[in-house]
Amino acid sequence: MDEPMIVRPEGLYCPAGGFFIDPRGRVDKALVTHAHSDHARPGHGNYLVSESCLPLLKLRLGQEIRAEGIAYGKVCKIGDAHVSFHPAGHILGSSQIRVEVGGRVWVVSGDYKPQPDQSCEAFELVKCDVFVSECTFGLPVYRWQEEEIIHQQINAWWQENVEAGRPSMLFAYSLGKAQRVLRGLDSSIGPIFAHGAVHPFLPVYEKCGVQFPRVQKPKEGSGEWAGSMIVAPPAVEDAGWTRRFKGASRGFASGWMAVRGARRRRNLDRGFVLSDHADWSGLLEVIKGTGAECIKLIHGNGEPLARYLQECGVDASMLDGSGERTGEE
Ligand SMILES: [Zn+2]
Ligand SMILES: [Zn+2]
CATH class of the missing domain: 3.60.15.10 (Ribonuclease Z/Hydroxyacylglutathione hydrolase-like)
Known part of the structure; x- marks a missing residue:
C-alpha cells in the first residue's frame, strides 16, 4: 500500500x-x-x-x-x-x-x-x-518530576542567593523554556530580568492566557544586581553580556541536566531538570x-x-x- x-x-x-x-x-x-x-x-x-x-x-x-x-x-x-x-x-x-x-x-x-x-x-x-x-x-x-517541584527548587535557590547577597543567573532557551521558567518565578523574592532575546515572545504568550510576573530588561551599566533573577539563553553563557552580573550564581534549566556531569562540565552552580x-x-x-x-x-x-x-x-x-x-x- x-x-x-x-x-x-x-x-x-x-x-x-x-x-x-x-x-x-x-x-x-x-x-x-x-x-x-x-x-x-x-x-x-x-x-x-x-x-x-x-x-x-x-x-x-x-x-x-x-x-x-x-x-x-x-x-x-x-x-x-x-x-x-x-x-x-x-x-x-x-x-x-x-x-x-x-x-x-x-x-x-x-x-x-x-x-x-x-x-x-x-x-x-x-x-x-x-x-x-x-x-x-x-x-x-530520563524521568521528569512535576514542573511545580522544579519551580519550587528554582525559587528556593533564588531565595538562598538573595540571602547571600548575589544575583541568580538562570539559563533557559529563549523560546519555550524561558517563558516556562518565568511563569513559575515567585516575584515576592526579588526583581526579575530577562535577556532581550526572551522579551519579544512574552506578549504572544500573554495573549494566549499565560501570566508572567513583571519582567524587566536589564539596562546597560545600571549596577545593583544582588538579589535579582536574570533569565538568559544559553547562547550568552560565556558572552560579555553576563559579566555585568558580578558574583552571580549560575543555573541551567534543561532536561540535559539529568545527565551526570553535565552541570560540572558547563561550570554551573545548579542544574534544574526541566524539559519540554x-x-x-x-x-x-x-x-x-x-x-x-x-x-x-x-x-x-x-x-x-x-x-x-x-x-x-x-x-x-x-x-x-x-x-x-x-x-x-
Ligand atoms: Zn526539536
Ligand atoms: Zn522543539
Missing part, C-alpha cells in the same frame, strides 16, 4: 498533498510543527502552522513570510490528503500533524510532552496507524496510547527505544535520514 508520507532528502513528504513536514532546504509547501529552529527553517514558499504558533514563527523568520495559521482540530484538505493539527504540549503553539490519505493515518509528532505544562496547550493523544515520534530523551534514566520533551515513560505511554501498529523514531538516538519496543512486539525503527539533531530544547 502507498503510505501517506515518505522520506525525501528535504524531510517527510506527502505525495498526495504535495507538502513537507518540518523540511530542510527550500520547498513550496511546509507544514511546521513548532517555531524552534530545527523545525521552522527559513526559505520555504508557504508555511502552515497552528494559530498560536503563527506569531512565534513570524518573530523567528520575519513578518514578510507567507504563512497561515490553522485552529487545532480543524481538518483541511490539501490535494487528496486530510490534514489537522493537534497540541503537542512542547511549547506554545506546538503541534502534532495528522495526515490521512485513503483511510490510512499518520501522525507526525514534532517535539512533544504529555506532562502538564502551564505555559502551553495540553498534549492531545491522537489515534493513528503510523506514529512518527521524537525520542530526544529515549532512555530509561517526553521522558522515557512519557514516550512509552504516548506510543502505546496512539494505538499505532508502526512507530518511526526521529530526533535522537532512538536505537535503545526501538529495541525496547521491538521486544514488546511493536514494529519500531529509526526513520531514515533523520538522525541528526541540532535543536533547541
Whole structure:
C-alpha cells in the first residue's frame, strides 16, 4: 500500500498533498510543527502552522513570510490528503500533524510532552496507524518530576542567593523554556530580568492566557544586581553580556541536566531538570496510547527505544535520514 508520507532528502513528504513536514532546504509547501529552529527553517514558499504558533514563527523568520495559521482540530484538505493539527504540549503553539490519505493515518509528532505544562496547550493523544515520534530523551534514566517541584527548587535557590547577597543567573532557551521558567518565578523574592532575546515572545504568550510576573530588561551599566533573577539563553553563557552580573550564581534549566556531569562540565552552580520533551515513560505511554501498529523514531538516538519496543512486539525503527539533531530544547 502507498503510505501517506515518505522520506525525501528535504524531510517527510506527502505525495498526495504535495507538502513537507518540518523540511530542510527550500520547498513550496511546509507544514511546521513548532517555531524552534530545527523545525521552522527559513526559505520555504508557504508555511502552515497552528494559530498560536503563527506569531512565534513570524518573530523567528520575519513578518514578510507567507504563512497561515490553522485552529487545532480543524481538518483541511490539501490535494487528496486530510490534514489537522493537534497540541503537542512542547511549547506554545506546538503541534502534532495528522495526515490521512485513503483511510490510512499518520501522525507526525514534532517535539512533544504529555506532562502538564502551564505555559502551553495540553498534549492531545491522537489515534493513528503510523506514529512518527521524537525520542530526544529515549532512555530509561530520563524521568521528569512535576514542573511545580522544579519551580519550587528554582525559587528556593533564588531565595538562598538573595540571602547571600548575589544575583541568580538562570539559563533557559529563549523560546519555550524561558517563558516556562518565568511563569513559575515567585516575584515576592526579588526583581526579575530577562535577556532581550526572551522579551519579544512574552506578549504572544500573554495573549494566549499565560501570566508572567513583571519582567524587566536589564539596562546597560545600571549596577545593583544582588538579589535579582536574570533569565538568559544559553547562547550568552560565556558572552560579555553576563559579566555585568558580578558574583552571580549560575543555573541551567534543561532536561540535559539529568545527565551526570553535565552541570560540572558547563561550570554551573545548579542544574534544574526541566524539559519540554517526553521522558522515557512519557514516550512509552504516548506510543502505546496512539494505538499505532508502526512507530518511526526521529530526533535522537532512538536505537535503545526501538529495541525496547521491538521486544514488546511493536514494529519500531529509526526513520531514515533523520538522525541528526541540532535543536533547541
Ligand atoms: Zn522543539
Ligand atoms: Zn526539536
